[in-house]
Amino acid sequence: QTQTEAIVNPVETDSDKILIVYLTRTKNTKAVAEMIQEKVGGTLVSLELETPYPEDYGAIVAQVAQENETGVLPPLKTTVDLSKYETVFVGFPTWGMQLPPPMKTFLSENDFSGKTVIPFNTNAGYGIGSSFDSVEELCPESNILEGYSTTGGIERDGVLFVMEGEKEVEVRTAVNNWLSDLGF
Numbered sequence: 001q002t003q004t005e006a007i008v009n010p011v012e013t014d015s016d017k018i019l020i021v022y023l024t025r026t027k028n029t030k031a032v033a034e035m036i037q038e039k040v041g042g043t044l045v046s047l048e049l050e051t052p053y054p055e056d057y058g059a060i061v062a063q064v065a066q067e068n069e070t071g072v073l074p075p076l077k078t079t080v081d082l083s084k085y086e087t088v089f090v091g092f093p094t095w096g097m098q099l100p101p102p103m104k105t106f107l108s109e110n111d112f113s114g115k116t117v118i119p120f121n122t123n124a125g126y127g128i129g130s131s132f133d134s135v136e137e138l139c140p141e142s143n144i145l146e147g148y149s150t151t152g153g154i155e156r157d158g159v160l161f162v163m164e165g166e167k168e169v170e171v172r173t174a175v176n177n178w179l180s181d182l183g184f
């Protein structure tokens with residue numbers, strides 16, 4: 001079925017028209033973004049805030065919880081001209097079982113209508129929460145393809161970067177299979 005869909009509605013494989021935007025703190029999501037780029041090409045962009053989050057884990061958890069509760073969209077330092085891109089991969093960790101506030105800012109501030117949007121995620125094992133649903137809500141006029149998610153770090157327990165050794169091999173294989181299924 002996936003192959004039929006790919007023929008009917010082929011994904012854009014011209015790497016000039018592919019953008020990979022990601023948010024990362026401990027670099028697990030960044031590692032997945034780089035694996036995607038190795039397979040499909042495209043431009044990699046890391047989302048940076050005007051005012052960076054605190055280094056301290058407890059402090060960032062508290063700040064994100066407050067932003068999630070109040071709906072505050074933290075201003076971004078990163079700006080991207082989306083006009084030349086047709087396919088946008090958006091990568092983020094799960095934060096407070098939601099889409100992280102900076103990615104909410106990015107998706108709210110830019111016009112994704114008519115574009116293909118593909119989410120990817122790392123998390124501490126509790127899953128994507130409402131994050132993929134939020135991508136759909138914030139990009140109502142986009143063609144959202146099936147996303148990819150894997151476990152990353154567990155910062156609460158002092159586990160930061162895990163995308164090395166066997167884990168890296170396993171994730172690279174899964175990412176390549178997912179991208180093939182999408183038609184890349």
Ligand SMILES: Cc1cc2nc3c(=O)[nH]c(=O)nc-3n(C[C@H](O)[C@H](O)[C@H](O)COP(=O)(O)O)c2cc1C
Nearest residue numbers: 025026027028029093095096097123124126152153
């Ligand atoms: C502020 C904050 C909130 C988090 N909330 C969750 C969560 O709700 N569920 C979960 O599974 N992991 C949660 N995590 C863990 C991250 O999703 C996980 O470590 C992820 O792999 C980090 O990605 P990164 O290395 O790209 O920053 C949270 C991490 C932070 C810093």
